[in-house]
Amino acid sequence: MANYDISVAHLYGNLMNTYGDYGNIIALTYYAKQIGVTVDYHLVSLNDHFDPETYNFVLFGGGQDYEETIVAHDLKTKAEQIKTYIENDGPLLAVCGGFQLLGHYMIMADGTKVDGIRVMDHYTTNMHDDKITILNGKRLTGNIVIKNNDTGETYHGFENHQGRTFLGKSERALGTVISGNGNNGLDKTEGVIYRNVYGSYFHGPIFTRNGNLAKRVLATALSKKYPNVNWSEKLSQIDTETF
């Protein structure tokens, strides 16, 4: 078997690490291994340089408010490079706080406004906002099922967030909410798709419970690096974990 490898950047993986989001990399590595692909893990954290040419996949997870504030500050120094990566169609999964910080801004539970890096067009307010007419003041917690309108796939997960995210014009939802609350509890959207960026509030984590999405993103990453191999075909021959 030929030797293939991809390089994965875990943005602030030592700080945005509260909700098991690292499991997404475990799942990606699990599927990659079965088709003979090695995944090289790189932590890119405070004061580290993010080179948009180096990585084939990026994970940006969720964290606690204090760490998120520190991350938001440092993230500004990487904003240009992350924008380049995204606009070059680099695959990226952003969960919860990571999803929020790629947008315009977020309001934390205590009302503090934290600037995002505005490489995407959504913004996040909090559960106490006056325009939150449904479940105002409450965390959105529980099982969630959504349907991806591009592919028809359904995704299962668990949501647990106080932030309420509203998508911008250039963005579409990762899926329409079938049961649960989604981005804000109001407009039936959950997560985001923009170029090859996937954002979500799913815990569980999303790639572990929805192998179809994990494989799709893996195929995108591999096809970008090794365009002469039919990766979707290879991946379709191995079992998918879905529950």
Next chain:
Amino acid sequence: MTLKSSLARATAKSSYWVLRHILHRGGTSLPGKLAVAIDPDILKTIQQDFDLIIVTGTNGKTLTTALITRVLQAGGYEVITNPYGSNMIQGITGTLVTTKVKSSPNGKKPLAVLEVDEANVEKITNAIHPKMFVLTNIFRDQLDRYGEIYTTYDKIIAGIKNAPDALVLANGDSPIFTRGDFTNTRRYFGFNHINPTDFKPAVAPINTDGILSPTDHSVLHYDFITYANLGKYFSTTDQFARPELKYQVTSVDQLTPKYSQFSIDNTPLRIEIGGLYNIYNALTAFSVGREFGVTPAQIKKAFESNAQIFGRQEAINVDGKDVTIVLIKNPVGANSVIDMMLTETDEFSLLALLNANYADGIDTSWIWDAEFEKLHHTNIKAVATGGERYQDLRVRLKMAGFAEQAVYEDLTKIVAAIKALPTKKVYIAATYTAMLQLREQLKAAGYIKGGF
């Protein structure tokens, strides 16, 4: 004592007596409620009878409180405590008003040693000024309920500020306890069991919480880590480092799943329970004992003569299988259990059970932060999974490289599951309600008596 407070105490005591002897219930919440209803200042009135020690933190409070109690008793103190984990304000009030305070054999003032829920520290210290706060650790717990570690610590700090004269005796290995703008005197305990020539300075693994320096928010480095974010930390950007320790583990001599041997301040000790985290519990009790003048020899004796209090890891014989049951509920706890299995020299099997009811924590994503991959470095021979969220756990362990698993969706088959495992030694790691269901099954099959 006023007439009102006497009446409050008498009512609490009689309701406690009725609950216990007629209704056969052990709770102290109702007596506490009644006493407060009659005399809202009841706690202020009775505090002159004893000095209070508050034990708080997220993990290990119950065992630590029990150990402190035994240590102080060994030092000749009369001790009041809340042994059943009723650690909220009403249960604590109930405990205090229904307990008759005798004088200490050593002639000193009696002590109350109370395990207090983090969010209840302020409520208690609104009424009583403690002599000492004992801070064990703060780890991420069930996220759907308790929130974040700094929020939890803020609640404790609010309680500490009510009693500025109290000594704060804290785990110095946990960076969070250097935070907080209270003025109390602080003393620290921790681990110093590694020779400086063997230090391996490094950052913590990526899934570790609470690793930022309180000074400039830079990522802390460690000369060594004991577990989670505990260890000998320092900043590479300024002078911040672990504070000086007053009490320390000076050697770790033997770690096994069933007992540990180590030294504190060069006194050799042994406890009848595995897990490095339990050495922290012993260290905490040692430190409190020393603060109250209990000698190392008395503490050693207290540890050795109270083996039965280390009951949390339960050993059961199922038709010749040596079964150990451990509770798991968050990544730090699960990793501690995995670390304990790394000290197992025999072949063993793991049966892991995951439920997601309220008492378990309904967000199961933490299982992805537990390092099940490390189990490949043990003599593990078989893995089985089960519980209401068996799918999550099955996939977690499959992706950790355990492709072959027996899966038990239904815990009514769990006794057969244990018997089907290929090794004599079996570890069962279960979340809270899964453990209750498991115990029901073991009880019905006659392998254990009674409930919790």
